[in-house]
Amino acid sequence: MTAGLRIESLTKEFVPGRPVLDGVDVAVGPGEFVCVVGASGSGKSTLLSLIAGLTRPTSGRVLLDGHEVLGPGPDRGLVFQTASLYPWRTVARNVAFGLEALGVPRAVRQERVAWLLDEVGLGHLAGALPGRLSGGQQQRVSIARALACAPRVLLLDEPFGALDVQTKEDMQVFIRQVWQDVATDPAGDAPVTAPLTSPAGPERRSTVVMVTHDVEEAVFLGRRVLVLSSDPGRISQDIDIDLPEPRTLEIKRSPAFLEIKAAVEDLVRAEHRAHQARLAS
Secondary structure, X not given: OOOOEEEEEEXXXXXXXXXXXXXXXXXXXXXXXXXXXXXXXOXXXXXXXXXXXXXXXXXXEEEEOOEEOOOOOOOEEEEOOOOOOOOOOOHHHHHOHHXXXXXXXXXXXXXXXXXXXXXXXXXXXXXXXXXXXXXXXXXXXXXXXXXXXXXXXXXXXXXXXXXXXXXXXXXXXXXXXXXXXXXXXXXXXXXXXOOOOOOOOHHHEOEEEEEOOOHHHHHHHOOEEEEEOOOOEOEXXXXXXXXXOXXXXXXXXXXXXXXXXXXXXXXXXXXXXXXXXXXXX
């Protein structure tokens, strides 16, 4: 079963008395795709770091299937804006890195990596070094690496922010397809030990939390969009995105999509104006 994620009264201070996040409460159901938007400095990336267990909250807690997150773990995969691949390891060995660390047998690793690279369209580059790859290809490797250990939660920190428009849209379609098709470990407590060739139902999809500055991207990808206020970061809006599935790029031109996008943009602008007013007062 995939993860239920709950964030309770979460506050994070890097400087005492100046919270970056303050009293954040949100629940993300198993297999949901949730996007987080907000101005720079609203604590979006800090929120992901707290879910990943890379930093500890000042108060409050993050729960994954009822268990408090106390540090990093293979049940959560994280993809950053830059690919952060090991330049001396081949594409296949980059994807296999987490499986190696977990002691997964070599034959199982090879089968899992080959399947994932086929899923992301890079099977023909398994033996290449990252320096030979385009930016979009490197991000595909990063996503495959994050999926290799069959995480119950996939965390995406503006993974397409540095890409050109065409590559970015290609990657948006790609990550949506991966979310639809790649199942997590059916037992929920260990890496998948063999490729899964059947589509992933909602009960076996990774739960995805993605941070982005791009409202259009958030509306296209997310089943929900969370809007963070700034200084301190709080969830000011939690919006259900009611659009047909599966989503294709053509939906971005539909009246329903444009209406939702405009509404979310208005909310983000309103939060920005409120933040500026607080700074001026």
